[in-house]
Amino acid sequence: MRLRLARTELRSVARNIHDVVVFSRFIAESRPAQQNDPAVLDRALLESYIGWVGRRTVEKKGPHYGQPVSPGSRIRLLSVISTMLETWRRYGWQPVLPPDARIHRDEYPRQRGLKANFIDEYLMEQIESEENLALLDPETRTLVLICRDEGLRIGEALTLKTDCLKKTPSGRWALVHYKNKDKSFRAIPASRVVVDAIRGQHGRVRERFRDGCHWLFPKVSGNPDGKYPMPYGTVDTRFDAWRKRIRLIDSHGDAAIVNWHQFRHTLGTRMANAGVSGRTIREVLGHTSWAMQEHYSRIADDTLRREYEEKYEVRFNLKGEAVKVHRDADLAGVEWLAEKIGRRLHAVAGGWCGRHIARPCPKTAADGCYFCEDFQTDRQFLPIHRDTLARTRELQISATAAERPRAAGINERLATAVEHVIASITDQEHDELFPATGRQRSRPPRDREDI
Structure with a gap:
């Protein structure tokens, strides 16, 4: 030993x-x-x-x-x-x-096929309900969000440090954690929900220990100096009590039991069913073998999507800013994983949605995706954007003629947003063809408060 x-x-x-x-x-x-x-x-x-x-x-x-x-x-x-x-x-x-x-x-006995251990979506709807999550104490709620969105093992989540969030060159957040199985540090993309929750938890730790504790989840009692992380038994007891309090039941009306590790299986299952490639699932969940990756993706379509082969791609967000994903940059693995997850999980009309799979879509039927900060697009969707612009202008003209100012205003705002996206893409194409000209097109300022 x-x-x-x-x-x-x-x-x-x-x-x-x-x-x-x-x-x-x-x-x-x-x-x-x-x-x-x-x-x-x-x-x-x-x-x-x-x-x-x-x-x-x-x-x-x-x-x-x-x-x-x-x-x-x-x-x-x-x-x-x-x-x-x-x-x-x-x-x-x-x-x-x-x-x-x-x-x-x-x-040795023959190993049975690995059991699909994800949480049923009927149960996840109850677990993810804001009303039910509000009944959790802030620490346990943060742990639930981390395990749900990032796929960490509960032991890895409990040993996160207060400085576990790092920012990548493109502005994305990465969650750095210690992987117990191979004794290494890993960085994975962090959702906005998790970033906000971790910041709040960090603030609570600082209120209690000032700068004397480096654990994000310190032990509650018998820990005056913040030297010890929270033990598993504490959060498991809290989670079990919360499960009973919200009366978590399955589709048959029977009391349901879930454990922390099932959140990890659920994330892998959701990614697999959404078409995320096996390689990406391995990177996100930190698996070293294909056998474990297949444990998650075998319940989905086995067809792997096209691999990400380009050095980088240029896309444009709602502000018209070029979004480049560099494989050679610091924390490049986080950039690549965030790109792969976003591209595979959410294909929308005219581009891709980078919103995390666990976050609901906030768009309205009138605005579509053109006012969402998670929307990304590139030159291959120019025909769609131009068609959208033409039809929107027609609707604006018709609404103006019919003296419907509200409808005319909505379509005018949407047309302006689409024009802005088209201008961003065409400017990039011109700069690539004529790099010496340095042509710059004036772009109208865009801010979410103006929308």
């Missing part, structure tokens, strides 16, 4: 110790006279242990009590002993083990 501590989390080592204790208990039951003799570790004993593990049932009181132990748990019990025997040989420990004292991989 000392050797495993060099590259394994402490809680994983603790679980391995429990597995070794289970093996010791088996030896004490099957060969009590030899339980303290290393020579007992022969092939016959190991074969008996494999069968004994296969017959085990869940001993912990709960909904699964008395049921057969899952294949994953049986594999873990066998692999820990197999690793121990191989380590014994590698370091030449005494006494020397019999040559056939091994547990082979083909003797």
